[in-house]
Amino acid sequence: MSHAPRDMVGYGRHTPAVNWPGGAKVAVQFVINYEEGAEASIMDGDAASEGFLSEMTTAQPLVGRRNLSMESNYEYGSRAGFWRLFELFSSRNMPLTVYGVAQALERNPEVARATVNAGWEIASHSYRWIDHKLLSRDEEKAHVAKAVKILTELSGQRPLGWYTGRRSEHSHDLVVEDGGFLYSSDSYADDLPYWVDGPHGPHLVVPYALDTNDIRFVMPAGFNSGDQFFTYLKDTFDYLEAEGAMGRPKMMSVGLHCRVAGRPGRAQPLARFADYVAQRGTAWVCRRVDLASHWARHHRPTGLLPSQMSRPLLMAVFGDLASGLGAFLGTLFDEGAVQSTAGWAAFAALVETRLNALDLAERAIMFGSSGASETDLAQSIGELKSAITARMEAPQ
Incomplete structure (x- = not known):
């Protein structure tokens, strides 16, 4: 049985600055x-x-x-x-x-x-x-x-x-x-x-x-x-x-x-x-999952690290940054790789390293860029790392 105390306060007068x-x-x-x-x-x-x-x-x-x-x-x-x-x-x-x-x-x-x-x-x-x-x-x-x-x-x-x-x-x-x-x-x-x-x-x-x-x-x-x-x-x-x-x-x-x-x-x-x-x-x-994903990206708990996120939360926070990124992060989570990262920089580096380890066709699928060159995909990976960094630095 749950014995968690009731929260009679909630957001009170100071609701989050929501931007739907x-x-x-x-x-x-x-x-x-x-x-x-x-x-x-x-x-x-x-x-x-x-x-x-x-x-x-x-x-x-x-x-x-x-x-x-x-x-x-x-x-x-x-x-x-x-x-x-x-x-x-x-x-x-x-x-x-x-x-x-x-x-x-x-x-x-x-x-x-x-x-x-x-x-x-x-x-x-x-x-x-x-x-x-x-x-x-x-x-x-x-x-x-x-x-x-x-x-x-x-x-x-x-x-x-x-x-x-x-x-x-x-x-x-x-x-x-x-x-x-x-x-x-x-x-x-x-x-x-x-x-x-x-x-x-x-x-x-x-x-x-x-x-x-x-x-x-x-x-x-x-x-x-x-x-x-x-x-x-x-x-x-x-x-x-x-x-x-x-x-x-x-x-x-x-x-x-x-x-x-x-x-x-x-x-x-x-x-x-x-x-x-x-x-x-x-x-x-919207669907409720869309609202939940929006909240995860813009109103997650302060100081939360990727290693502290559940699998669905991790995929929701970053999954919109590239077409195949959600499933890719799910795989990293299942392997235990995300949970072992020490912070945001380590997480961004992990994503970059593992993406670069994919072959050209797999990376193209990841970014929905069939036929893209090695140079184009390298640029996409760099931009993705920057987007991850920007999201982690965004105020919550």
Whole structure:
């Protein structure tokens, strides 16, 4: 169990001097939670049927029995709701993050393929959409590993983000201990990302939100019309945009569920809000992994050395400097070479030495310069070393 003290202070009055790409006043992330097919079911060995987060707001779990009405509510999300949301955002060229429950995507792999082909992010939403407080620590640890394995196989790349949702007291520790996640989102504590300590170096928390979230349609005292949903989202955006104009940019998360926002009467106000954000022209609409990478490059902890970074953090901090650099640094990390460097100068020298050791074709791939000459690539390596030095010297 985690015994870390609560942080009741955070950034307080003095938030970081955030500079979102393009000078945006607010960073907006839309999140589609894909959970359908991984909810509680006696067919999957659970003690009772699902009773949470559907149109049947007063439903209770049925011990030892199926709830076919509840099941069909969830099935709407995978059969129809996801595709309505997919069209809504892809037609507007708005990137987003899918919180994918591994078992759910495993049962509908076309959703995973469409998500990847759209250039969206799949972040892990655990292996099952259940209350993780019902699991032992070892069981939950196994779910983390299983989720990573399945999502990697479905998408072709390891997930870098994590959101449990119905978390236990072990959830955060298990995710941080894994060491392969750039960020997690099991927090609602701030309007900006923040760092926490972890066994593999600093770990980034990108907070989520339950107020700007369609779950309020299916919870007591929530939204009862599309106009309420649109107005609340717009009011939130307008206020954050105004703070950004005053030099205090923040982030805004919009949480969606296929079986909820995927209904026509809720997709309509969502589309209105998406169009409003686009018309304002003041937002950076991004995937959560993009925001996490931006934060890693521009707001990492003061004095942090490459040897103190986790593998995903190292790749995020420098991976944008050359097309193949992220994977190259991942290899150096796996070999233990990065961890043995004594400081920034030693790290830059390591990168330069190892790049020069590659053959001409490998270096050309690294810089996306097929057919480049030895002289051109030597110049590229020198420029890369200078860029690494400039990033390490940039104020945090």
